[in-house]
Amino acid sequence: xxxxxxxxxxxxxxxxxYLHGEWQDAVxxxxxxxxxxxxxxxxxxxxxxxxxLAMAIMRYLGVxxxxxxGKIIFSGRDIAAVxxxxxxxxxxxxxxxxPQNPHSALNxxxxxxxxxxxxLRIHLGMGQVAARQYTLELLHQVRLPDPKRVAESxxxxxxGGMQQRVLIAMALSTKPQLLILDExxxxxxVTTQAAILDLIRELIHGTTVLYVTHNLGxxxxxxxxxxxxxxxxxxxxxxxxxLFNRPLHVYTQGLLESVPRLGETKLNARLKAxxxxxxxLGARPQGCVxxxxxxxxxxxxxxxxxxxxxQPEHRTRCHHWQELIDVQAGAPRxxxxxxxxxxxxNIPSSxxxxxxxxxxxxxxxxxxAISHTLGEFVQRKPARQVEAxxxxxxxxxxxxxxxxxxxxxxxxSSLARAxxxxxxxxxxxxxxLQASLPARLSQRDIExxxxxxxxxQDPEEALNPHQTVGSTLRRPLITLLGLSAGEADSRxxxxxxxxxxxxxxxxxxxxxxxxxEKQRVAIARAFASNPDLLIxxxxxxxxxxxxxxSIINLLNELQAGLGTTLLFISHDLGVVTYLSDSIAVVYxxxxxxxxxxxxxxxxxxxxxxxxxxxxxPIADPGARRAPIRLESETPSPLQKxxxxxxxxxxxxxxxxxxxxxxxxxxxxxxxxxxxxxIPIEQLQAAQPPILKI
Amino acid sequence: xxxxPLFDTQEEQGLQSTVDRSxxxxxxxxxxYSRPTSAIGTSIFLIxxxxxxxxxxxxxxxxxxxxxxxxxxxxxxxxxxxxxxxGRDVYSRVVLGARNILLLAGLGTLLAVLSGTVLGLVSGYxxxxxxxxxxxxxxGLLAIPALLFALxxxxxxxxxxxxxLMVIVIVYTPIVARVVRSVVLSVKQRGYVEAARLQGxxxxxxxxxxxxxxxxxxxxxxxxxxxxxxxxxxxxxxxLGVSVQPPTPDWGLMVKESRNYVDQLPWTxxxxxxxxxxxxxxxxxxxxxxxxxxxxxx
Numbered sequence: 004x005x006x007x008x009x010x011x012x013x014x015x016x017x018x019x020x021y022l023h024g025e026w027q028d029a030v031x032x033x034x035x036x037x038x039x040x041x042x043x044x045x046x047x048x049x050x051x052x053x054x055x056l057a058m059a060i061m062r063y064l065g066v067x068x069x070x071x072x073g074k075i076i077f078s079g080r081d082i083a084a085v086x087x088x089x090x091x092x093x094x095x096x097x098x099x100x101x102p103q104n105p106h107s108a109l110n111x112x113x114x115x116x117x118x119x120x121x122x123l124r125i126h127l128g129m130g131q132v133a134a135r136q137y138t139l140e141l142l143h144q145v146r147l148p149d150p151k152r153v154a155e156s157x158x159x160x161x162x163g164g165m166q167q168r169v170l171i172a173m174a175l176s177t178k179p180q181l182l183i184l185d186e187x188x189x190x191x192x193v194t195t196q197a198a199i200l201d202l203i204r205e206l207i208h209g210t211t212v213l214y215v216t217h218n219l220g221x222x223x224x225x226x227x228x229x230x231x232x233x234x235x236x237x238x239x240x241x242x243x244x245x246l247f248n249r250p251l252h253v254y255t256q257g258l259l260e261s262v263p264r265l266g267e268t269k270l271n272a273r274l275k276a277x278x279x280x281x282x283x284l285g286a287r288p289q290g291c292v293x294x295x296x297x298x299x300x301x302x303x304x305x306x307x308x309x310x311x312x313x314q315p316e317h318r319t320r321c322h323h324w325q326e327l328i329d330v331q332a333g334a335p336r337x338x339x340x341x342x343x344x345x346x347x348x349n350i351p352s353s354x355x356x357x358x359x360x361x362x363x364x365x366x367x368x369x370x371x372a373i374s375h376t377l378g379e380f381v382q383r384k385p386a387r388q389v390e391a392x393x394x395x396x397x398x399x400x401x402x403x404x405x406x407x408x409x410x411x412x413x414x415x416s417s418l419a420r421a422x423x424x425x426x427x428x429x430x431x432x433x434x435x436l437q438a439s440l441p442a443r444l445s446q447r448d449i450e451x452x453x454x455x456x457x458x459x460q461d462p463e464e465a466l467n468p469h470q471t472v473g474s475t476l477r478r479p480l481i482t483l484l485g486l487s488a489g490e491a492d493s494r495x496x497x498x499x500x501x502x503x504x505x506x507x508x509x510x511x512x513x514x515x516x517x518x519x520e521k522q523r524v525a526i527a528r529a530f531a532s533n534p535d536l537l538i539x540x541x542x543x544x545x546x547x548x549x550x551x552x553s554i555i556n557l558l559n560e561l562q563a564g565l566g567t568t569l570l571f572i573s574h575d576l577g578v579v580t581y582l583s584d585s586i587a588v589v590y591x592x593x594x595x596x597x598x599x600x601x602x603x604x605x606x607x608x609x610x611x612x613x614x615x616x617x618x619x620p621i622a623d624p625g626a627r628r629a630p631i632r633l634e635s636e637t638p639s640p641l642q643k644x645x646x647x648x649x650x651x652x653x654x655x656x657x658x659x660x661x662x663x664x665x666x667x668x669x670x671x672x673x674x675x676x677x678x679x680x681i682p683i684e685q686l687q688a689a690q691p692p693i694l695k696i
Numbered sequence: 697x698x699x700x701p702l703f704d705t706q707e708e709q710g711l712q713s714t715v716d717r718s719x720x721x722x723x724x725x726x727x728x729y730s731r732p733t734s735a736i737g738t739s740i741f742l743i744x745x746x747x748x749x750x751x752x753x754x755x756x757x758x759x760x761x762x763x764x765x766x767x768x769x770x771x772x773x774x775x776x777x778x779x780x781x782x783g784r785d786v787y788s789r790v791v792l793g794a795r796n797i798l799l800l801a802g803l804g805t806l807l808a809v810l811s812g813t814v815l816g817l818v819s820g821y822x823x824x825x826x827x828x829x830x831x832x833x834x835x836g837l838l839a840i841p842a843l844l845f846a847l848x849x850x851x852x853x854x855x856x857x858x859x860x861l862m863v864i865v866i867v868y869t870p871i872v873a874r875v876v877r878s879v880v881l882s883v884k885q886r887g888y889v890e891a892a893r894l895q896g897x898x899x900x901x902x903x904x905x906x907x908x909x910x911x912x913x914x915x916x917x918x919x920x921x922x923x924x925x926x927x928x929x930x931x932x933x934x935x936l937g938v939s940v941q942p943p944t945p946d947w948g949l950m951v952k953e954s955r956n957y958v959d960q961l962p963w964t965x966x967x968x969x970x971x972x973x974x975x976x977x978x979x980x981x982x983x984x985x986x987x988x989x990x991x992x993x994x
Contacts, residue, residue: 425890444893452896459887467888469909475888479895528891 008079009036010181010211011060016073016083018052018059020284027284028071029055033237034310035230037181042212044226044243046219046258048547050281052235054103057183057215059083061100062090078180096126099174103186105166109158116142116154119173126177141172145202148635162636164195168202175206182207185215192410193574194633197618200224201632217547219262220577220620223247228316231255234281234292240310241317243624251311251319251327254293261552262622263581265693266604269559274581276553280517291322299323359437360398361536361568362422367395367431369417369592373641389640391417393592394431399536399585404562404569406583406600408576408615412637414592415572419540422570423457436535453483456534460541462521466513472499472524473509476531483532498527502557519550523557530561537562538570543578555582576619580604588612591640591648598675604693607686609677610655617692629692647680657681727989728982737981744975747794755788759945771963778963780954786964789945790971796946797934797975800857801926804864808926809919811865812872817903817911819873820880831877834870842867843932850938860930860939867929868922875918879911913990920983924976931972947972 018030030052037043047053058064060075062082075083082093102108110118119141120134129137135154142150145168158166167187174182184203188196204225214226222229222243229246231239231254239252250256260275279296288294290305297304303322310318321327369392375384391414399405409415421428424444433440435455441447456479459465466475473495480491496506502523513521522542529537539558543551555578562569573579579586580603587597588611596609604616617631633652638644644651650661657680666680677686729735747754757763767783769775777786819827837845846863853859883889889906897906933939934948942949947968954964 423894425893449896452894455894457891457894459890461887465887465891467906467909470905478892478897482895482897525887525891532895 009038009076010078011037011213012074012076013056013060014074014076016056016059016075017071018055018064019069019071020055021067021069022284026069026071028287029068029235029284030059031235031287032073033232034073035237035240037211037213039211040209041228042207042214042226044222044229045213045215045232046217046222046229047232048217048258048281048549050234050283051232053215053217053232054185055235056232057100057185057213060181060183060213061094061098062087063100095122095179096177097179098181098183099177099179100183100185101167101170101174101187104190105163105170106158106190108170109166111158113157114154115156115158115161115169119154119169119176122173122176137176141176142169144206145169145172147172162195164191164199164636167191167199171199171202171206175210179210181211181213183213183215186217188221189216189218192637193576193618193620194410194614195636196221196620198632200620218620219258219548219622223622223624223626224620231258234287235284236292236320237310238293238321239319241319245314245317247622247624249317249328249331251313251317251324252293252321253297253299253323253327256327257296257549259622261549263552263555263577264623265577265580265619265621268581268600274552274556276556277549278553280519280550281547291320293321299326358401361401361436362399362570363432363434364398364418364422365396365432365434367392367418367421367433368429369414369421369426370429387641390592390643391640392421392428393643395589395592395594397587397594397597399568399570401568402562402566403584404571404582406579406586407570407572407589408574408579408586409589410574410637412591412640413589414640415589416540417592418589419457419538419570419572423455423538449483449485453532454535455538456529456532456536457538457540458522458525458529458542461545462518462525463545465525466516466521468513470513471509472504472511472513472516475513475524476509476528479528479531494531498531501530501561502527517550519546519554522546522554526554526557526561530565530567533565534567536568536570538572540572541574542571544573544575551578558582576615577621588615591637591643593648594678595649596675596677598671599673602671602673602675604691606689606691607671607675607677607683608689609649609679609686610653610681611649613689613692614652614654619693621693626693629690631692647678655681724986724989728985731985731988733981734985734988737978737983737985740974740978741982744794744798744978747791748798749795751792751795755785755791757785757788759789759792760784760943761788768961777967778961780964781957781961786950786967789950790947790967793945793947793950793968793971794975796857796940796944797927797930797972800860800930801864801923804861804930805868805919805923805926807861807865808868808922809872809915812869813876813908813911813915815869816873816876817880817907820877821884821899821903821907827877831874834873837866837870842929846929846933847936847938850933855938855941857940860933863933864926864929868926872915872918872922875914876911879914880907883907883910917983917987917990920979920986924979924983927972927979928976931976 013033013035016030016033017028019026019028033056045053045056055068059070064070070083073083074081077093077098082090109115116135116138119138123129123134123137138154139150142153147153147165147168153161153165153169187203188199191199200221214222216222226243228242230237231252233254239246239250239255246255247259250259257275257277261277263274277296282288282292282295290307291300294300294304308320308322310320311324312318313324368390370388370390373387373389375386395418397405407415407418417426420426422433424447427442435451440451476495476498477491480486480494481488486494495509499506499508504520504523516524543554546554558569559582561567571579571582580600583600585598586600586603588595588609590611595611603612608616614631614633617628631654633654635652638651646662646664647666650656653661660680666678668676668678669683670676671683677683679686728738762783763779763785764783766775766779768781769779771778775785775787777790779785815830819830845867849863849866850859853862884907889902892902892906930939931948934946935952937949937952940946940949942953950968951965954961958965
C-alpha cells in the first residue's frame with residue numbers, strides 16, 4: 004500500500020433502515036475517499052444521513068439498519084461484509100469513535116481510569132500496572148488537570164468537557180488508523196467547545212479523521228476537506244477553502260448563507276433561509292433530492308444528477324453548477340425567490356428613546372434551595388442554595404430586542420422563567436409597563452398574562468401532541484383575549500398566515516409537523532394575545548441552521564409589524580448579535596456586560612465577553628482569531644467564587660482584588676456597561692479577538 | 697473498545713414514527729390479535745365476559761338447583777363438570793359465577809382507577825405539602841400486605857359484596873395514584889403545559905386537557921393489570937369466606953366449600969379453581985398486549 008492509497012474508500016454505499024414495514028434508504032449511493040492524514044468533514048443537517056454513514060463505517064447499525072449495497076474499503080479490505088466477530092479486531096484498535104454524547108458513552112458505574120485502562124489491556128496487551136501508568140499519561144496528554152483524581156472519579160463526578168477529553172484519550176490510545184468524531188462538541192458550551200477543538204487539532208497530528216458535524220463553523224476550523232450530505236446523498240465534496248469560497252451546490256450555498264456572518268445584523272442583512280424542509284425518509288424525491296427546495300430547479304432536475312467534477316478535487320451533484328459559478332461571478336439569480344430583494348426589517352427608527360422601558364428588572368434574584376442530605380441534616384448544617392440569578396438589573400426599551408447571552412448554568416433560563424412567573428423570584432423587582440409584577444403566576448391578572456408571553460426551547464415539547472394546531476391556537480384567544488369560539492376561529496387563520504403556514508394546518512396534529520413548523524405554531528400561540536413583551540428562551544437553538552434562519556426572520560418581521568418588545572435568550576453569540584438591539588452577557592447568575600449590540604464586537608469588552616467572541620465557531624476558513632482560551636470550566640453554582648465570579652477563569656485577572664472585592668460597574672461613552680476591576684482604558688486597548696472576518 | 701453503541705443519534709430520532717391514534721380502537725384489536733399470546737388472552741377474557749352477560753341462558757340449571765338423584769356425580773354428558781355433594785350442577789355454578797367475579801373485580805378496578813387518577817393528577821401537579829402528605833400516607837398503606845389489609849377491613853365492615861368493592865378501591869387507589877403521579881411529574885415540565893399556565897388556564901383545564909391525554913396510555917395498561925389482580929383478590933377473599941356468603945356461586949367460595957370432599961369429588965374443586973386461573977392468566981396476557989400496543993408502538 005502506498006501513501007497515496009486512501010485509508011478509507013467508500014464506494015456506492017447504500018444503507019437502509021426498516022421502518023413502517025419496509026426498508027428505506029437513509030444513505031443512498033455515497034462514494035468518498037479519505038487519504039492518510041486527512042481531516043475529512045462530513046456536514047449535514049439532521050436527517051441528512053451523516054451519522055448513519057459514520058455508523059455504517061463502524062458497522063453499528065443495529066437490528067433495523069442494513070448495508071444494502073456498496074463497499075467500505077478500509078486499508079485494502081472491504082469491511083462492509085466482515086462479520087461482527089472480525090470487526091472486534093478493527094473496533095478500537097484500527098477505527099475508533101468519539102461519540103456525540105459523552106455522558107452516555109461512559110459506563111456510570113466504573114471509574115474513569117479503569118475504563119481507559121481496559122482498552123490498553125485488551126488492545127495493547129498491557130499488564131495491570133503498565134496500563135494504569137499509561138492511563139495517567141494519556142489523561143495528562145488530553146490536558147486534564149490532576150489526572151490521578153480524574154482516573155479515580157466516576158463519570159458523573161467530572162464535567163461534560165472532561166468526559167469528552169477522556170473519550171478522546173480512549174479513542175487515541177491505540178493510535179488508530181482512522182478516528183471517527185461524531186459531533187464531539189455539540190453538547191458542550193462554546194468556551195468548552197473551543198478548548199476541545201484545540202485539543203483535537205493538536206492531538207490528531209497525522210491521524211486520519213472523519214469529523215461528523217452539523218456546524219459549518221467547526222468544519223472551517225478543523226477540516227481539510229468537506230463532504231456535504233443532504234437527505235441521504237452526498238451532494239458536494241471539496242477541499243475546505245474551495246467549498247467555502249466556491250460552493251457548487253445550491254444547498255451548500257444556502258447552508259453557508261443561512262448563518263449570520265459576524266457583523267451582520269438585522270439592520271444590514273437579511274438571513275437567507277432555505278425554504279421548505281428536509282424530506283422524510285419515505286418521501287424523498289426520485290431525481291435531485293434538493294429539487295423541492297431549490298431556486299434553480301427546472302425540468303432537468305427530475306433526473307438524478309451525476310457527480311459532476313468541476314475540478315479533480317471538487318465534485319457536486321447539481322445539474323446547475325455552472326450557473327452557480329455565474330451567479331457567484333455577479334450574474335443575477337435567474338428565477339425563484341431572490342432573497343436579496345426582500346426588504347430588510349424596517350425597525351421604526353422613530354422609537355421614542357425617552358419612552359419608559361417595557362421591562363425593568365431591579366436586583367432580580369432567583370435562588371433554589373437544595374434539600375439536605377441525611378448527613379447535613381444530622382449535623383444541622385445551614386440549608387444550601389443555588390443562586391441561579393444573583394442580582395440582575397436591566398431594562399428593555401419598547402419595540403427593541405435585548406439579547407441575553409450565557410453558557411449553560413449562567414442562569415439565563417431562570418431569569419426568563421422568573422419574569423414570566425413560572426418560577427417564583429426570591430428577591431428583587433420586576434416591572435412590566437411600569438407596573439410591578441407579582442412574583443407568583445397565580446397572583447397575576449389576565450391582562451398581565453396577555454402582555455407577557457414566552458416561546459420555549461424545545462419544539463418537540465412545545466405543542467400538546469393530542470390537540471390539533473387549531474385548538475392549540477384557539478385557547479389563548481379565548482382565555483387571554485376573551486373572544487368567543489366563533490371569533491377565535493376566524494383569528495386562527497390570520498395567526499397561521501402571520502407565521503407563514505397554510506390554513507389547512509389548523510386541522511393537523513403536531514406529530515405531522517416538522518420541528519420548524521412546530522416552532523412556528525408555538526410562536527403563533529405566543530403572539531395570539533398580541534403581547535407587549537415576548538421572551539424567547541433558546542427558541543431557535545434546537546433547529547437546523549436552514550430552518551433557524553427562517554424562524555429568526557419570522558421573529559424579526561412579527562416584531563417589526565406589531566411593535567413587540569423581545570427578550571431573546573441564547574447561547575449563540577452569532578445569532579444574538581444579528582438579532583438584538585442591545586446585548587447582556589451573564590455568567591453564573593450575574594450580569595457581566597450590557598450595552599448596545601452594535602458595540603459588542605468592538606473593545607472594550609469584559610474579559611468573559613472577549614473570550615466568548617474569540618470562541619465563536621465562524622463559518623469562514625480564513626478567519627483568524629486571538630488565542631483566548633478560558634481555563635478550566637464554569638464553577639458549580641453551588642460554590643460560586645467570591646469577588647468577581649469570573650476570576651477563576653479570567654485571562655486578564657489583575658490580582659487579589661478580583662478574588663476579594665465585587666467589581667464596580669464601569670460605563671463607556673456609548674452606553675456600554677462593564678462589570679470589571681480593570682480600568683476601562685485598559686480594556687479599550689484589547690485587540691478584537693477576531694482579527695479577520 | 698472506545699465506542700459503545702450508546703450514542704445519541706439525533707438523526708434517527710427524526711425517523712421514528714408516531715402512531716396516529718385516530719382509529720385507535722380497531723388498531724388496538726388488530727394489534728391484540730397479531731400475537732398468539734395476546735390473542736389467546738383476549739379471547740379468554742371475551743369468552744368469560746360472554747358467560748357473565750349470558751350466564752342464565754347458557755347454564756343448563758339454576759345456580760342452587762339440587763338434583764338429589766344426581767348428587768356426587770363425576771363429569772358426564774349430563775353434567776359436564778359433574779355435581780357437588782348437594783347435587784348442584786358444577787358447570788352451571790361456574791358459568792353463573794362469572795358474573796359475580798367480573799362485576800366485583802371490574803367495578804372495583806374502575807372505582808380505584810377513578811379515584812387513583814384524580815388523586816395522582818392533583819398530587820403530582822400541585823406538588824408541595826399536599827403531594828408529600830398524600831404520598832407518605834399511601835406508602836404507609838402499601839406497606840401492609842394487601843390480603844391482610846383486606847381481612848382487616850372486612851373484619852370491620854362485615855362480609856358483603858360492597859365491602860369487597862371497598863377493599864379493592866382502598867388497596868388499589870394508592871398504586872394507581874402513584875403511577876399517574878409519576879407521568880404527571882414528567883409531563884408538567886413540558887412547554888405546552890407551561891404555555892397553558894402562561895395563558896391563564898384553570899388548573900382543571902390544564903389537568904384534563906394538557907396532562908391527562910399523556911397519562912392515558914399508562915393508565916390503560918395499569919388498569920388492565922389491576923383488573924387481573926382484582927380478580928385474584930376477589931377469588932381469594934371468597935376462598936377465605938369473608939366475601940359473599942353461601943349459597944352464592946362464587947368461584948373462591950366454591951373452592952372453599954369443596955375442600956372437605958376433595959378426595960372424593962375432586963371435580964368440584966378443579967373446575968372453579970381452573971376458571972379462576974384461566975381468567976387471571978387470560979387477563980394478564982391481554983394486559984401485556986395492551987401494554988405492547990400503547991407503550992411501545994414499534
